Structures are given as structure tokens and as C-alpha cells.
Amino acid sequence: MNILTERFPHKKTTFSRGVHPTDCKQLAAETAIEVLPAPPEVRIPLHQHLGAPCKVVVKPRAEVAVGDVLGEAGGFVSAPVHSSISGTTVRLSKVTLPNGRHVGAVPISAADEQPLSGRDLWDDVYGGEWPRDGLDHYAPETIVAAAQSAGLVGLGGAAFPTHVKLVRNEEKPIDTLLLNGCECEPYLTADYRLMVEAPDAVVTGALVAQRAIGASRVIICVEDNKPKAITTLRTAAAGTDVQVRALGTKYPQGGEKQLLSAALKRTVPGGGLPLDVGVVVVNVATAASLARAVVRGKPLTHRIVSVSGAGVREPKNLLAPIGISYRELIDHCGGLRQDAVRIVAGGPMMGFTLGSLDVPVTKGTSGITVLSQAEVRSREQTNCVRCGRCVDVCPMRLVPTRLALAARSGNADLARSYYPMACMECGSCAYACPSGLPLVQLIRLAKVLVH
Amino acid sequence: MSEAKPPIESSPSPAVRVAPSPHLSDAMSTQRMMLDVAIALIPAMIVAVLVFRWYAVVQVGLCVLVCLATEAAVCWLQRKPCSVGDYSALITGLILGLSLPWNAPWYIAVIGSLAAIGLGKAVFGGLGFNLFNPAMVGRAFVMLSFARHLGAPAYRDAGAELEILTQATPLSIAKQLAADLAAGKVGIDQLQVHLQSAQDYWNLATGWINGSLGETSAVALLIGGLYLCWRRVAAWQIPAGIILATLVFVELGYWTGLTLFGPLEHVLAGSLLFGAFFIATDPVTSPLTAKGRFVFGLGIGLTVVVLRLLSGYPEGFMFAVLLMNATVPLINRWTIPRPLGGPPPEKE
Numbered sequence: 084m085n086i087l088t089e090r091f092p093h094k095k096t097t098f099s100r101g102v103h104p105t106d107c108k109q110l111a112a113e114t115a116i117e118v119l120p121a122p123p124e125v126r127i128p129l130h131q132h133l134g135a136p137c138k139v140v141v142k143p144r145a146e147v148a149v150g151d152v153l154g155e156a157g158g159f160v161s162a163p164v165h166s167s168i169s170g171t172t173v174r175l176s177k178v179t180l181p182n183g184r185h186v187g188a189v190p191i192s193a194a195d196e197q198p199l200s201g202r203d204l205w206d207d208v209y210g211g212e213w214p215r216d217g218l219d220h221y222a223p224e225t226i227v228a229a230a231q232s233a234g235l236v237g238l239g240g241a242a243f244p245t246h247v248k249l250v251r252n253e254e255k256p257i258d259t260l261l262l263n264g265c266e267c268e269p270y271l272t273a274d275y276r277l278m279v280e281a282p283d284a285v286v287t288g289a290l291v292a293q294r295a296i297g298a299s300r301v302i303i304c305v306e307d308n309k310p311k312a313i314t315t316l317r318t319a320a321a322g323t324d325v326q327v328r329a330l331g332t333k334y335p336q337g338g339e340k341q342l343l344s345a346a347l348k349r350t351v352p353g354g355g356l357p358l359d360v361g362v363v364v365v366n367v368a369t370a371a372s373l374a375r376a377v378v379r380g381k382p383l384t385h386r387i388v389s390v391s392g393a394g395v396r397e398p399k400n401l402l403a404p405i406g407i408s409y410r411e412l413i414d415h416c417g418g419l420r421q422d423a424v425r426i427v428a429g430g431p432m433m434g435f436t437l438g439s440l441d442v443p444v445t446k447g448t449s450g451i452t453v454l455s456q457a458e459v460r461s462r463e464q465t466n467c468v469r470c471g472r473c474v475d476v477c478p479m480r481l482v483p484t485r486l487a488l489a490a491r492s493g494n495a496d497l498a499r500s501y502y503p504m505a506c507m508e509c510g511s512c513a514y515a516c517p518s519g520l521p522l523v524q525l526i527r528l529a530k531v532l533v534h
Numbered sequence: 535m536s537e538a539k540p541p542i543e544s545s546p547s548p549a550v551r552v553a554p555s556p557h558l559s560d561a562m563s564t565q566r567m568m569l570d571v572a573i574a575l576i577p578a579m580i581v582a583v584l585v586f587r588w589y590a591v592v593q594v595g596l597c598v599l600v601c602l603a604t605e606a607a608v609c610w611l612q613r614k615p616c617s618v619g620d621y622s623a624l625i626t627g628l629i630l631g632l633s634l635p636w637n638a639p640w641y642i643a644v645i646g647s648l649a650a651i652g653l654g655k656a657v658f659g660g661l662g663f664n665l666f667n668p669a670m671v672g673r674a675f676v677m678l679s680f681a682r683h684l685g686a687p688a689y690r691d692a693g694a695e696l697e698i699l700t701q702a703t704p705l706s707i708a709k710q711l712a713a714d715l716a717a718g719k720v721g722i723d724q725l726q727v728h729l730q731s732a733q734d735y736w737n738l739a740t741g742w743i744n745g746s747l748g749e750t751s752a753v754a755l756l757i758g759g760l761y762l763c764w765r766r767v768a769a770w771q772i773p774a775g776i777i778l779a780t781l782v783f784v785e786l787g788y789w790t791g792l793t794l795f796g797p798l799e800h801v802l803a804g805s806l807l808f809g810a811f812f813i814a815t816d817p818v819t820s821p822l823t824a825k826g827r828f829v830f831g832l833g834i835g836l837t838v839v840v841l842r843l844l845s846g847y848p849e850g851f852m853f854a855v856l857l858m859n860a861t862v863p864l865i866n867r868w869t870i871p872r873p874l875g876g877p878p879p880e881k882e
Contacts, residue, residue, distance in 0.1 A: 104558050140669070269558065329722045354878030407780040423548050427557055429660060452557075460559035465620065468564055471769065471816035480871045482632030482822060505873040510556030518662075524554040 095307055095350075097331035098341040100478045102511045103159075104334055104432065106308055111272045111391040112397035116280055119415060121197045122170045125406030127153055127533050128178055130186040131445040134160035139189060143174045149198060150382050153189045155161055158493060160245040161256045162234040162244045164445075167384040167404035169328035170194045173373030176348050180444055181428030181435040188237050188443065191406070203510065206391040207401060209281035209371050210384050213325060214378060218290050221428045223251060226295040226377050228275040234383045234446070238367035239263060239274075239337065242447035248363050249295040255358050259294045261346055262289050262303040264312065264367040265330065265337035267321045268430025271450040274390040276313035276400040278305065281371060282319035289325050291377050294376050301325045303367065304334040304346050339364045341478050353505055368449075388444055392431075394423030394453030404443050408441035409451055425459050432510045462519030473512035473522060479505050483512035489523035495532040503529040564661075567817070570767045574758035575628055577813065578842040581741040581751040586636045590747045593643055596629030601627030601645035606807060608656040614668075622661045626650050629812060632748025633805065633852070635689045636699065642676050642683055649675035662773035666859045667819045670852050677852070686848050688722075689744050702730035703745045704803040705848040708795045729794060729850045738802040749808040759811025768815035771824050774840070775831020776810040777801055783839035790842040806838065809851040819859045824868035826862075 130136035137154025141147060147166040154164045166189075172414050173190040180186060199207050222370050231246035251257075262285065266274040280287060285303070293301045302318070307329045316327045330336055332343050340351045342364060349360045357364050365373070368387065376379050384405060391398040396417030403412060407425075413419060419426075427434035428442070475485035482501050489498035506526050513522040536748050582590040605623035625837075630650050634643060650672025657662040677684045686706040688737045694700050700711065711728055714720040720728065737743050739794065741751025749755070762768035782795040793800070805813075814820060814834055834854045843852025 102560065104560070228782065247598055344874075350875045353873055353876040355875065357641065398605055402613060410844075419548055421548050425553065425557055426550050431555075431557040433555050434557070435548075435555065436557070438550070438552050447815075449628070459560065460557055462559055462563055465564055466660065468567075468662045468817050469820075469822060470567065471822040471827075472562070472766070474822050474871075479874045482870060484822065485866075485870075501879050502873045504878045505875075514556050514559055515562070516559070517562050517567055519559070519563070523552055528553075 087134065090142055091431045095329055095331040096345050097333045097336060098344040098478060100476055100480070100511075101333045101335060101341065102476050102514050103332075104514060105270045106332070107391070108272050108275065108308065109388050110270065110393070111400055112275060114399050116205070116276050116387055117277070118201050119404070119407065119411070120200060121404065121406045122411050124192050125168055125404055126176065126188040126443045126523045127166065127406040128163050128177055128186045128188045128443055128445055129164060130184065131164065131242060131405075131447060132162045133241065134162070136160065137160045137161065137164050138188065140261050141189060142171055145172045147172055147191060150317060150384055150447060156231070160244055161426040162236050163232065163382075163440070164234055164405075165382040167406050169197055169442050170195050180440060180445060181437055182208055183435070187404075199454060206384070207373065207379070207381070208402060209277065209284045213283040213287040213374060215290070218287070219293060220483060221291065221294060221377055226373075227293055227381070229377045230303045230373055233355060233372070233381070235372055235376055236383070236446045237366055237367065238368040238386055238446060238449065240447050242445070242519050245365065245369055246363065248358070249292060250523060251295075251297060252358070253534070254320060255296045255481050256357070256361060257332065257363050258300070258361045259347065260289065260293050260296060260298040260301045261342060261357075261362060261364045262301065262370055263310075263337055263339075263342055263364050264303055264305040264316070265423065267311070267332075267337040268432055268434075268449075269308060269332045270391040270452045270498055271389050271430045272391065272400055273387040273449050275312055276389070277368055277371060277387055278309070279315050283365045284371035284374050285316065286323060286325055287378065288372070288374035289342060290323060291369055291374055291481050292363070292365055293324075298363065302346060303327045304330055306330050308332040311436055319377045319383060322478065327406060331412045335478060335507075335511065337510060338478065338507055340507075383446060386444070386446065386448070387472060388412060388448055390453070391450065392453040393423070393455040393458055394420050396420055405446060406443045408440065409437065409442045409444065412444070412451060413453070419453060420455065422455040422457070423453050424456050425454040427454065432514065433452035433508065460514075462517075464520060465516050465518045467520060472515045472517065476511045476515045479507060481506055483522045483526060484520075486529045487520060487522050490525040493532065497531050498529040503533050506530070546759040550701070554733070554761070565619070567767045568625050568797070570765050571625050571812065572621065572628060574762045574767075575632070575748070577754035577757045578632065578748045578808065579628075579749065579821055582632060582747040582753045585741055585750055586747055587696065589636035592640075593634055593636065593747060596640060596643040596706060597631030597634070597647050598624060598627035600644050600756060601651050604648055604651035608651065609790075614660070617661065620661060623651055626655070626668045626672070629673050629748075632808070633669065633673055633813075635684060635746055637681050637691055637694075642680060645679070646676040648672075661816055664818055665862070666856055667813060667816050668854050669795075670813060673837075673852055674856060683731045683817050698744050701744050702729070703848065704738070704743055704799070705795075705842065708793065709734040709848040713861075725794070732803070733795070733799055735875065737797070746805055746808075749805040752802045752807055755807040755811060758791065759807065762811060762815065766821050769810060769820065769824070769827045770813050771827035772831040773810040774818060776814060776827045776835040779832040779835025780806060780839055783836055784843075787839060787843045790817065800839070800842065805847045809855060810834075813851070814858075816856055819862060821862050821865045821869065823869045823871055825871070826865045829865055829869065830858055830862065833861065
């Protein structure tokens with residue numbers, strides 16, 4: 084920790100550069116989480132995570148209960164998938180996920196009777212009592228195994244298998260566990276509602292993860308535009324070692340490298356991981372699901388999805404079963420408004436647009452943002468005026484305009500000299516571009532060129 | 535936490551489109567940036583009208599009109615959509631007009647504007663592609679073609695009805711005095727008397743001096759310039775570099791007796807502030823990175839001082855900007871920033 088934060092512990096830190104989009108969280112922030120009733124059908128994709136796809140282990144027309152394994156992990160960096168409702172499997176089908184990947188999926192048609200619904204389901208997932216003491220009897224290996232068999236992946240969006248992060252590595256000891264509660268994407272409120280409504284699950288998850296990795300301290304990082312979450316977490320964490328730290332609101336603070344720089348002033352080496360500087364970063368919802376997996380022995384079957392934006396009639400936060408279609412969520416929120424022009428899987432800065440609503444919710448679906456004409460970026464594309472605003476805001480300190488130029492001219496050598504692979508596609512550059520250039524898209528092109 | 539209501543009937547789908555992320559943008563567009571420059575020039579334009587009366591209105595108005603007309607004509611010739619609406623030609627016209635002497639004949643403004651938009655911008659491919667600042671290209675063109683109308687003596691008209699217009703510009707006075715001193719025409723003891731009027735800080739601040747139309751008032755330029763920096767339309771590193779380099783190198787020159795003006799006079803007199811905030815900060819012709827912009831500013835400052843102190847010209851800002859414009863691609867290449875955490879290792 085540097086001298087500033089030591090001397091002024093209440094000074095709010097943040098990373099350098101980045102942008103300040105209007106957060107628009109008020110649309111759904113104070114809407115309590117609703118538990119969705121089980122839909123008539125879910126389709127569970129077999130590849131919802133980073134890593135190898137799953138191998139299907141159920142036959143068509145098999146009876147499955149909530150939590151039954153449908154697909155086994157296809158390797159160490161992979162995660163099994165489970166049934167999120169009780170019902171009967173249908174023949175394997177293909178679905179197209181928002182990121183454009185075509186993957187196999189197991190459709191399940193729901194049984195008439197579901198074991199849990201409404202309040203009971205909430206109490207089973209994130210509600211109810213969470214132990215603080217006695218977590219010591221879980222051995223680190225037990226926790227990792229529980230995370231692995233629960234199919235736990237990062238719920239912040241990237242969907243990296245969680246057990247891989249939790250395994251201890253003798254060569255790279257971990258001293259700090261950071262819980263990522265920044266939710267820096269505008270509009271999204273799923274993590275916020277979780278922190279407000281189930282802070283105990285988050286804190287227990289933090290303690291369990293700390294035990295697995297052997298970190299000496301745990302910090303839950305929350306941006307200061309969520310004062311209520313900070314208060315509830317501090318109350319829940321009272322009496323434990325877990326610290327709750329407010330960070331100055333800025334996008335993209337939830338990026339792992341930015342979070343490390345904001346909270347700890349540590350810099351992850353290029354191409355490296357937080358692990359390389361002794362840190363593990365876990366999203367708050369992932370931590371809560373880890374607590375569920377370890378303490379209650381339940382796999383990842385449900386997640387909180389926020390449905391927001393001016394293009395949807397009643398923005399809400401929903402506890403949804405994995406595999407439910409986007410259409411059901413939108414319908415549950417009153418449907419689309421007539422001026423809806425863009426449906427985004429995730430937040431508006433990094434999310435993918437959808438051409439169809441018949442897409443299943445996956446483990447990585449943090450929200451659905453429906454933007455109206457007034458909100459959407461619709462600047463006419465003009466020549467680059469080389470103003471350097473993209474350079475000023477890039478949190479990775481790249482030169483987006485030059486990468487875009489290299490991509491447009493198909494010059495791989497030029498592209499290489501501006502390090503396209505360091506780009507995490509946060510979108511700050513295109514957000515700030517006065518000429519309306521599709522910089523992120525062009526940088527993706529530059530990445531392909533360099534490969 | 536509340537109980538869920540049963541879903542309502544399926545909604546009809548409005549037309550939705552797909553597009554790459556991000557789906558939001560901030561409020562700053564190219565047009566808005568250009569408009570901000572025009573807004574920031576308002577104080578300087580007011581002073582210009584107060585000091586130079588109709589001369590300022592006619593000169594600036596003519597430049598703006600011809601620049602806009604040239605822009606439209608060039609677009610028509612190139613069969614491109616008309617780009618007058620991006621306001622960049624308006625800014626070129628304003629800056630060119632404000633950088634001319636009050637009594638330059640009308641054809642100076644017209645030819646300068648034609649050269650600014652035509653040679654300075656259109657031949658390179660339009661906005662964003664020009665290497666050199668268009669207004670300065672236009673000004674350099676007329677300066678070299680009609681030296682008699684833009685040189686130091688051109689600012690002065692002994693028969694002018696306004697008293698200010700009969701005086702030489704402060705930098706010309708200093709330059710002339712230095713020459714006279716060397717030739718023995720003026721004694722050391724008389725120096726202060728002659729310098730006094732040129733060194734009056736109140737006049738330099740309010741703009742009550744002779745000079746190019748927009749450059750006279752330091753206060754008006756600072757108000758506009760700081761507004762531009764605050765709006766992040768102008769990168770603060772450029773004026774900071776220019777002013778810093780000017781102060782340092784003039785101080786050196788002052789010690790060695792190359793100039794009669796101190797560092798502060800050199801910053802306040804002439805077109806230094808006007809150029810530092812409004813000309814050098816043109817985004818198209820300045821570097822991309824913060825470090826590069828500062829280097830660019832330092833380079834301009836150094837060149838200005840060299841020209842002012844060692845060349846025959848009393849002022850050198852225009853040439854300094856054009857010279858440093860040429861180095862921008864090089865500066866950009868030298869100042870590629872290191873990515874956060876260092877470059878990612880190359881994968882084979």
C-alpha cells in the first residue's frame with residue numbers, strides 16, 4: 084500500500100485513465116430481486132465458460148432433477164453444467180450464444196411440479212443463514228473440488244472456471260483476495276442487488292475463497308456510486324477479517340488489471356494474471372455461489388440477471404435459472420418499448436448485441452440492456468482528427484487510433500508495434516471518439532492481423 | 535426480494551439492430567470540438583474589434599467567408615459530401631483572419647484563405663489528413679508572396695486615424711532598438727525610455743497594442759485558452775511546453791544580451807499565447823500522446839525563441855509551428871507508450 088492510502092485510509096482510490104459514462108443504474112437499482120417461476124423449457128448450453136466444452140452425459144427423454152449433471156467438464160480448464168429445473172431432456176440441439184459461438188445445448192422441458200419456487204428458491208440460492216464460524220473444517224482441496232463439481236465460473240461475464248484460480252500454486256503464493264463488486268458497466272445492477280440483499284452470502288463466500296487460496300487479507304471492492312452496498316457489506320463483514328473498500332467510480336474499474344491498480348497499486352505484467360503479483364480476483368456473485376457450493380453442496384443453477392435500459396418497460400433484477408431464454412426475461416419485464424433499438428447481452432460498454440431473443444441465459448450473463456434510440460451511440464463516422472482522446476482514456480495505455488489505422492490498411496507490422504494483444508476491448512476509446520470510429524471493432528481486426 | 539408475478543403476454547418485436555460495442559458515447563463530437571474553439575476565440579475577437587474597429591471585422595469576416603466557400607467548392611470538385619458543416623473551415627478562417635495585420639489589403643485575406651483550405655488541407659485529403667496547420671500554411675503563403683504587406687513595417691501606418699495603429703508592435707520595437715543599440719544610434723541611458731511603452735504590462739494584458747488582430751490581449755487569450763484546456767479540446771501539455779521553453783530560452787538569451795525583452799515580455803507580446811493555445815493545439819497537426827505533445831510544445835518554444843532572437847524577423851511563431859508540424863509523425867513514432875504492465879509477450 085502506498086503512503087497516501089496509509090495516511091488517508093478514507094481517500095477513495097481509482098486507476099488512471101478510463102471514462103465516466105452516466106451510470107444509469109437508477110433504472111433498476113432499487114428494484115428488489117424477483118424470483119422467476121420455472122419456464123416451460125430451458126436450453127442449457129454445453130460451453131458457457133472459457134476453456135474446453137462439456138461432454139454431454141444425459142440421454143434424450145431422461146428425467147432430470149434440479150442440479151443433475153448434464154455435461155461433464157472437458158478438461159481441467161472447463162466446468163460441468165447442471166440442470167436448472169426438474170423435467171425431461173429433449174434431443175441435443177444447437178444454440179447461438181450472444182458472442183456468436185454456436186454450441187450444443189441440452190433442452191429440458193419442465194415438469195409440472197418444481198421442488199422449490201419463489202421465496203424458498205431464493206432462500207436455497209443466496210438467502211437464508213450463512214455460517215461465519217467453523218469454516219476452518221473445509222480443507223482447501225475440498226473447497227476447490229466443490230467449486231469444480233459445482234461448475235462454478237466467473238459470474239462477472241468472462242466465465243473463467245473458478246476452481247482454476249483457487250488451486251494453490253507453491254511458486255506463486257497469494258497474499259490478497261479481492262472481491263470484485265465494482266459493476267462498472269452502466270445500467271447493470273445484478274451485483275449491486277446481491278450485495279444489498281444477500282451480503283452474508285458474499286462475505287461467507289469471501290471467507291471460503293480466502294481459506295482455499297491462503298490469502299492473508301480479503302478486500303471487497305465496491306465503487307462509491309453504491310453507498311448502500313458498502314453499508315450492508317460492512318455490517319455483514321463486522322467481526323470478520325473481510326475489509327470493504329470504496330473506490331472512486333470510473334469505467335472500467337471492474338477490469339482485473341484496473342482493479343488491482345485501484346485497490347492495491349499493483350501492476351499485472353503484460354500478458355500475465357493477478358496471480359503473478361500475489362492476488363486473486365473473484366466477482367462478488369461468484370463468491371456467493373462458491374459459498375453455496377461449499378456450504379450447501381449445490382451446483383451453479385441460477386444467477387441474478389438485471390434487465391435494464393430505457394427500451395424495456397419495467398427494468399428489474401431477476402433470479403433466473405440458467406438456460407432460460409432472453410425472451411422470457413424481457414416478457415417478464417413488461418416487454419420492449421416501441422423505441423427499443425438495441426438489445427445487448429451484458430452492459431452497453433462491452434456487451435454483444437442480439438439479433439434474436441431466443442438465446443439462453445448462461446452462467447456469464449450479468450444482464451440484458453435494452454437501449455432506446457436516445458441512449459444509443461449513433462455518431463456519424465467522420466475522419467480521425469488525431470485528437471488523441473482515445474489515447475488519453477485507454478486504461479491499458481495503448482494508441483487505439485494507430486491500431487485502427489493499421490487494421491484498416493491491413494498492415495500487420497504496424498499493428499504489432501502498437502501491442503493490440505494488450506487490448507481488453509473495454510470500449511473506452513470508441514466511447515470517447517469524437518469522430519464516431521468503431522475503434523474496438525478495428526482493434527479486434529488488428530488482433531486477427533497480428534495472429 | 536418479492537414474489538414473482540406471472541408473465542404478461544409476449545410482446546411484439548420492434549426493429550432492433552446489431553452493432554459492435556460500445557453502445558454508448560460521450561457528448562464530445564468533432565463538430566462540438568470545433569465549436570468550442572470558436573467559443574474560446576470570442577474574448578480575443580471582442581478585443582480585436584475594440585482595438586482595431588472595422589479593420590478586424592472586415593479582415594476576419596473575409597477570411598471566414600472565403601474559407602467556407604473554398605471548402606464547399608473543393609468538396610463539389612471532389613464529388614464529396616459538403617463538409618462545411620464540420621466547422622473546421624470556420625476555425626481555419628477565424629485563426630487565419632486573427633493572425634493577419636489590420637491593414638493587409640483584401641486580396642491577402644482572400645489568397646491566404648484559398649491557400650489555407652486548398653493547399654493546407656484539401657490536397658492532403660481533407661480534415662484529418664493534413665500534415666501542416668491549414669491556417670498557418672495560408673499565412674505562410676501570403677507572407678512569402680507579399681512580404682511587403684505582412685512584414686514588420688506593414689503593421690504600422692503613420693497616417694492611421696487610430697493612435698495605436700501608428701505605433702510599431704512591441705517585438706518590432708525591441709528588435710529595432712537592439713539593432714540601433716548595436717549601431718550606436720541609441721545610447722544605453724535612453725534605452726529604458728524607448729522600451730517603456732513596449733513593456734507596459736497593462737497594455738500587453740488588455741491588448742492595447744499594435745499587432746496581428748487576435749494576438750494582442752494576453753488576458754482574453756488566457757480566458758479562451760484555459761476554457762479549451764478545461765474542455766480538453768486543447769491538450770494542456772502543448773501550451774505548457776511552449777511557454778516553459780520560451781521562458782527558459784529567452785532567459786538564456788537575455789543573459790547573453792541577444793534580446794532586450796525579458797522572458798515575460800516575450801510570452802505576453804507577439805503571437806505566443808495566441809499560437810500556444812489556438813494554433814499549436816490543432817489536434818490534426820499535433821502529436822497523439824501526452825509526452826509527445828509536451829515535446830512538441832518545447833520544440834515550438836525553442837524554435838520561436840531562436841527565430842525571434844537570431845533571425846531578421848521580430849516574430850517566428852508561424853514558422854515554428856510549421857516546422858514542428860513536420861516532426862509530428864516522428865514524435866508519434868518515438869513516443870509510443872508502454873502498455874500497462876509492459877508489452878504482452880509475443881506468441882509464436
